[in-house]
Amino acid sequence: MWLRRRLLPPKSYIRLFSSQAEASVKLDNFRTLESNPTNHTEAHLNRFYTIDPILRKTTLYKKSMPKQFFEGIKPFAEMCLMVREPAVEVIGYLNKTDYKRPVNRFVFYGELGCGKSLQLLHLIHYGQVNDFIIVHVPWVPYWYKVPKERSNSETRDGFLDVNIDAAEWLLHFKTQNAALLQKLDLKCSKEYVWSEHETTPAGATLLELIEHGISRIRFATDTINVLVEELKQQSTAGNCRTMVAIDGFNAFFHPKTLIKFDNRVKATPENITITQPFLSLAQSDWSGGVCLLVADKWALTKERMESDFPKYLLHRKGFEFLDPFVPIHVDLYNDQEFDSVISYYLDRKWIQNYTPGMEKELKFISGGNGYKLRGITAPL
Known part of the structure; x- marks a missing residue:
C-alpha cells in the first residue's frame, strides 16, 4: 500500500497538470512556440513568442x-514580442539578401505608439540569432535634447x-x-594615434579599441568614428555582417538641436561630432550588412507634427x-492583433477586472494603438 501511494501522483499535482494542459490549449490562439525569428513567417502572425531570458543581459537588455x-x-514574468507583418516582411527580405551587394536600407514609419520600436527590437533579435554585429542606437534625440555634457571638439x-x-x-x-x-x-586595419602618448596599433582587436574609447572619454567620439569605418571595411571584406538599427533616425536631419555653442547659438546636428559616423553607416557605400531605420514624430523638437510619412519626417x-x-x-x-493582445493581458493578469463588452470598449478608446492600450489597461 505504501509503495502504491508513492507511485501514484498526488491529487493536487493532477489538478495542477490538468489546469496547465487546459491553459496550453487556450494559449494556442495567441502564442507560438517558434522562438527563432529567422523562421517567423505569415503562419506566425498575430502570435506572441517568448525571448530567451539570457538575452536580457546582452543583446536585448534594458x-x-x-x-x-x-x-x-517584470509583471508579465517573461519577455514576449508579437509577430507582426512589418517584421515578417523584412525578415523575408533578409533571408533572401545577397550580402555581397550594397546595403539595403529600410525605413519604418507610422503613427505614434504603433510599435515601430518593437519591430526594430524583433529584427535586432533576428540579427543576434544570425551572428550580425549589432550597431544599435536606441533613441537618437537623447544626444540632441538631453546630452549629459557638451564640450568644444x-x-x-x-x-x-x-x-x-558617446562613451x-x-x-x-x-x-x-x-x-x-x-x-x-x-x-584594426591600421594604427590610430590619439595623442602624443596614446595609440591603438594596427592588429589590435576591435574590443581593445572599444575599451580605449570607454576608459578615455575625451576620445570616445573619435573612437566611434574609427569603429564605424573598421566595421564597414570588415563587412565589405566579408569578415562579418553588420546590422545597423537606429531609432529616431530623422533627428539627424532636424534643423536645430537643444545644444548651444558658447555664444548661445543653437547647434545643428551637423555641428555635433557624434552625428557623422552614424550617417556614414546609413550610406550605401559598403556591403555585408543592412540598415534598419525608424522615422518618428517624437524625434522632432518643438515642431508641428502633421504627417507620419518619411518624406515629411526626414525633411x-x-x-x-x-x-x-x-x-x-x-x-x-x-x-486579430488586438484580440491577441487582450488575450495575452488576461493570461498575464494585466487585466483582472474583465467584463463582457470590455474588449470593444478598449479598442474604441485606444484606437488600436498599442502604446495607449497599455496605459489604459494598467489600472484594470
Whole structure:
C-alpha cells in the first residue's frame, strides 16, 4: 500500500497538470512556440513568442528597448514580442539578401505608439540569432535634447562633442556584441594615434579599441568614428555582417538641436561630432550588412507634427540622403492583433477586472494603438 501511494501522483499535482494542459490549449490562439525569428513567417502572425531570458543581459537588455516594454517584463514574468507583418516582411527580405551587394536600407514609419520600436527590437533579435554585429542606437534625440555634457571638439574646429554619451554608447555596443566580437577576433586595419602618448596599433582587436574609447572619454567620439569605418571595411571584406538599427533616425536631419555653442547659438546636428559616423553607416557605400531605420514624430523638437510619412519626417535633406530606400509601414493593431493582445493581458493578469463588452470598449478608446492600450489597461 505504501509503495502504491508513492507511485501514484498526488491529487493536487493532477489538478495542477490538468489546469496547465487546459491553459496550453487556450494559449494556442495567441502564442507560438517558434522562438527563432529567422523562421517567423505569415503562419506566425498575430502570435506572441517568448525571448530567451539570457538575452536580457546582452543583446536585448534594458537600454536596448523602449521603457514601457521593459517595465512590462517584470509583471508579465517573461519577455514576449508579437509577430507582426512589418517584421515578417523584412525578415523575408533578409533571408533572401545577397550580402555581397550594397546595403539595403529600410525605413519604418507610422503613427505614434504603433510599435515601430518593437519591430526594430524583433529584427535586432533576428540579427543576434544570425551572428550580425549589432550597431544599435536606441533613441537618437537623447544626444540632441538631453546630452549629459557638451564640450568644444578638440579635433574639429566649430564642432561640439558629447563624449559622455558617446562613451555610454560604446559600452552599449560592447554589451550587445562582446561575445561575437571575441569569436570573430576582428583586428584594426591600421594604427590610430590619439595623442602624443596614446595609440591603438594596427592588429589590435576591435574590443581593445572599444575599451580605449570607454576608459578615455575625451576620445570616445573619435573612437566611434574609427569603429564605424573598421566595421564597414570588415563587412565589405566579408569578415562579418553588420546590422545597423537606429531609432529616431530623422533627428539627424532636424534643423536645430537643444545644444548651444558658447555664444548661445543653437547647434545643428551637423555641428555635433557624434552625428557623422552614424550617417556614414546609413550610406550605401559598403556591403555585408543592412540598415534598419525608424522615422518618428517624437524625434522632432518643438515642431508641428502633421504627417507620419518619411518624406515629411526626414525633411528634404534626409529623404534625398536615403533615397533609394524601402519604406515599411507599421500600422495600428488589426482585429486579430488586438484580440491577441487582450488575450495575452488576461493570461498575464494585466487585466483582472474583465467584463463582457470590455474588449470593444478598449479598442474604441485606444484606437488600436498599442502604446495607449497599455496605459489604459494598467489600472484594470
